[in-house]
Amino acid sequence: MRSFRVELGTNSHEVHVGAGLIGELGRLAIRASLAPGKCVLVTDSNVGGRYAAAATEALRGAGFAPVLIEIAPGEASKSAATLGDLYDRMTSAEIDRSGTVFALGGGVVGDLAGFAAASYLRGIAVVQIPTTVVAQVDSALGGKTGINHPRAKNLIGAFHQPRLIVADVNTLSTLPDREFREGIAEVIKYGAIMDAAMLSDLERDLARILTRDPMVLEAMVARSLAHKASVVSADEREGGLRKILNFGHTIGHALEASAGYGAWLHGEAVAIGMVAAARLSERHAGLSADESSRLSTLISDAGLPTGLPRGAGNREFLNALKLDKKRAQGMVEFILLDRIGHALPIRLSFEQILAVFA
Amino acid sequence: MRSFRVELGTNSHEVHVGAGLIGELGRLAIRASLAPGKCVLVTDSNVGGRYAAAATEALRGAGFAPVLIEIAPGEASKSAATLGDLYDRMTSAEIDRSGTVFALGGGVVGDLAGFAAASYLRGIAVVQIPTTVVAQVDSALGGKTGINHPRAKNLIGAFHQPRLIVADVNTLSTLPDREFREGIAEVIKYGAIMDAAMLSDLERDLARILTRDPMVLEAMVARSLAHKASVVSADEREGGLRKILNFGHTIGHALEASAGYGAWLHGEAVAIGMVAAARLSERHAGLSADESSRLSTLISDAGLPTGLPRGAGNREFLNALKLDKKRAQGMVEFILLDRIGHALPIRLSFEQILAVFA
Numbered sequence: 001m002r003s004f005r006v007e008l009g010t011n012s013h014e015v016h017v018g019a020g021l022i023g024e025l026g027r028l029a030i031r032a033s034l035a036p037g038k039c040v041l042v043t044d045s046n047v048g049g050r051y052a053a054a055a056t057e058a059l060r061g062a063g064f065a066p067v068l069i070e071i072a073p074g075e076a077s078k079s080a081a082t083l084g085d086l087y088d089r090m091t092s093a094e095i096d097r098s099g100t101v102f103a104l105g106g107g108v109v110g111d112l113a114g115f116a117a118a119s120y121l122r123g124i125a126v127v128q129i130p131t132t133v134v135a136q137v138d139s140a141l142g143g144k145t146g147i148n149h150p151r152a153k154n155l156i157g158a159f160h161q162p163r164l165i166v167a168d169v170n171t172l173s174t175l176p177d178r179e180f181r182e183g184i185a186e187v188i189k190y191g192a193i194m195d196a197a198m199l200s201d202l203e204r205d206l207a208r209i210l211t212r213d214p215m216v217l218e219a220m221v222a223r224s225l226a227h228k229a230s231v232v233s234a235d236e237r238e239g240g241l242r243k244i245l246n247f248g249h250t251i252g253h254a255l256e257a258s259a260g261y262g263a264w265l266h267g268e269a270v271a272i273g274m275v276a277a278a279r280l281s282e283r284h285a286g287l288s289a290d291e292s293s294r295l296s297t298l299i300s301d302a303g304l305p306t307g308l309p310r311g312a313g314n315r316e317f318l319n320a321l322k323l324d325k326k327r328a329q330g331m332v333e334f335i336l337l338d339r340i341g342h343a344l345p346i347r348l349s350f351e352q353i354l355a356v357f358a
Numbered sequence: 359m360r361s362f363r364v365e366l367g368t369n370s371h372e373v374h375v376g377a378g379l380i381g382e383l384g385r386l387a388i389r390a391s392l393a394p395g396k397c398v399l400v401t402d403s404n405v406g407g408r409y410a411a412a413a414t415e416a417l418r419g420a421g422f423a424p425v426l427i428e429i430a431p432g433e434a435s436k437s438a439a440t441l442g443d444l445y446d447r448m449t450s451a452e453i454d455r456s457g458t459v460f461a462l463g464g465g466v467v468g469d470l471a472g473f474a475a476a477s478y479l480r481g482i483a484v485v486q487i488p489t490t491v492v493a494q495v496d497s498a499l500g501g502k503t504g505i506n507h508p509r510a511k512n513l514i515g516a517f518h519q520p521r522l523i524v525a526d527v528n529t530l531s532t533l534p535d536r537e538f539r540e541g542i543a544e545v546i547k548y549g550a551i552m553d554a555a556m557l558s559d560l561e562r563d564l565a566r567i568l569t570r571d572p573m574v575l576e577a578m579v580a581r582s583l584a585h586k587a588s589v590v591s592a593d594e595r596e597g598g599l600r601k602i603l604n605f606g607h608t609i610g611h612a613l614e615a616s617a618g619y620g621a622w623l624h625g626e627a628v629a630i631g632m633v634a635a636a637r638l639s640e641r642h643a644g645l646s647a648d649e650s651s652r653l654s655t656l657i658s659d660a661g662l663p664t665g666l667p668r669g670a671g672n673r674e675f676l677n678a679l680k681l682d683k684k685r686a687q688g689m690v691e692f693i694l695l696d697r698i699g700h701a702l703p704i705r706l707s708f709e710q711i712l713a714v715f716a
Contacts (some may be wrong), residue, residue, distance in 0.1 A: 087514060150446055
């Protein structure tokens with residue numbers, strides 16, 4: 001087990017990464033000063049079938065009385081309707097201000113259950129127990145929670161820091177291949193924006209990562225989360241530095257939205273977005289063609305898509321881009337690279353962005 | 359105009375109280391560093407008919423381009439459905455992270471529009487322009503936002519501090535009598551819990567308050583808000599001290615919920631709740647019978663109800679009490695008085711509470 005603390009003032013909390021940690025969940029929750037008693041365990045029916053029993057047993061062993069709430073798997077559950085169901089179930093379970101929401105699953109469960117916790121009684125505790133690569137290396141840490149609006153992803157949401165993160169890398173062994181690989185896109189991102197040595201290590205270790213060697217995965221998840229923690233600690237509410245984590249995400253989100261949520265996995269859209277952002281970086285930030293190509297090659301070797309789909313740049317895509325959160329006062333702020341391992345925000349006009357689709 | 363600053367660290371903001379301030383709204387918003395351009399002005403159709411034109415003109419004069427969003431008046435608008443409509447209108451208006459929500463109205467508008475601002479793009483700026491006594495002396499300040507759930511008032515919500523509060527006491531002149539008087543309940547509360555001299559002044563000035571003398575109202579609103587600001591500054595997230603502001607509210611909320619939202623005005627329910635809490639204070643906190651009676655008399659002289667309705671203590675009431683936010687681990691925390699001008703939290707069992715209804 002590797003453990004570290006995310007420094008966020010009064011919102012500081014522990015992170016634990018290791019194999020078999022779901023069995024330690026109750027003990028770790030007590031150590032994080034969470035009150036035992038009534039609580040909810042939110043998961044989806046896929047993850048729940050595999051891990052809810054173990055999580056429930058671990059929680060009960062430490063004095064928690066979890067009520068299991070299973071949602072349907074998939075992005076469609078990040079909806080106002082599912083959120084409303086959660087509120088109903090939480091009131092039925094008589095969850096009060098001392099209650100905790102345990103979010104066991106991928107990004108959908110974490111975002112939805114996290115926002116339910118953020119907005120129930122003006123905010124109760126949430127513990128993130130991420131079970132996908134994307135969630136373990138990225139979305140579980142940082143406090144971003146929310147649901148989708150039919151017109152834009154994550155339009156409704158709040159910053160609500162977890163009280164604890166428990167990442168059990170054993171859960172990655174049962175992930176479908178496509179879902180596993182999409183998470184590697186987020187790992188590559190940390191190398192690209194802030195750690196050139198990590199990018200080299202990823203090039204070296206890629207084969208062992210793709211065969212899911214647990215030792216390599218534990219190191220990979222912990223290194224990614226530590227990078228994210230350092231950024232989030234310096235900028236909890238995305239006022240400045242934290243924006244660099246959006247590398248690849250502006251185009252990625254617009255692709256997801258315009259293709260209909262679910263056509264692309266998030267990490268796949270981000271992979272394409274990173275390649276497009278690297279091309280924009282060549283034109284507007286001084287990234288060399290060699291470095292740009294090295295990044296595309298790693299993404300491709302990880303089994304991720306790199307090419308903008310035919311029809312990107314269509315009307316739906318532009319509408320989605322227009323509503324993207326990074327837009328302010330008519331320009332779109334992009335995170336670009338001036339070299340591998342270093343990112344910076346640059347404002348681009350729609351015309352400059354469109355040129356990359358030509 | 360009386361102005362002061364609410365000290366809340368990075369959430370600190372200005373408060374202005376005076377006659378005719380809606381005409382100054384744009385200028386005051388610019389002074390509070392809000393970005394001109396696209397924004398929304400949320401109001402209800404009653405308030406909007408009287409003041410939306412003046413507010414819009416004032417905002418335009420300072421470079422804002424407000425889109426007017428009118429909701430139906432009344433507590434029923436504090437719903438998930440109306441919140442969803444707001445999100446739709448805000449996306450249609452292409453409100454981005456630099457946009458501001460101007461909330462012009464009473465508590466319903468302030469709570470609803472405040473929560474929309476809290477949860478849109480994980481939080482954008484909100485300006486509170488309260489137009490009722492309750493909103494001006496209480497709900498506009500402190501950052502509590504939210505909507506109702508069919509099973510409990512304010513169950514869904516967030517803490518989201520306004521960037522500015524503008525209280526125009528001229529708007530109080532057109533309030534229906536019943537709505538004006540309910541607000542006086544919250545004013546009396548500040549005297550009861552933290553300012554014995556204020557309670558004496560209220561006894562002395564009550565007639566001029568009820569005839570709505572603007573000079574007396576400006577002083578009354580500013581004094582109430584300053585008290586609330588001092589409590590909120592010391593305890594932004596209701597961890598401790600801020601709880602004293604709930605004097606009269608635990609029973610008040612349960613009455614509102616069990617009678618069906620809207621049967622009682624909030625301030626009327628709080629008035630009854632304060633009288634009941636005073637009786638509990640006699641039994642459990644050492645409040646003298648004379649002081650308890652003096653408080654009841656002032657409430658009654660203000661034209662507010664003091665008697666628990668027949669049937670209080672029924673099943674719906676108890677269910678509502680059980681779900682109340684102040685409940686934690688099986689006991690209900692009540693704010694009681696040990697003397698006029700001083701409040702403290704005391705945990706009571708259901709049996710002790712029920713005894714007051716016998």
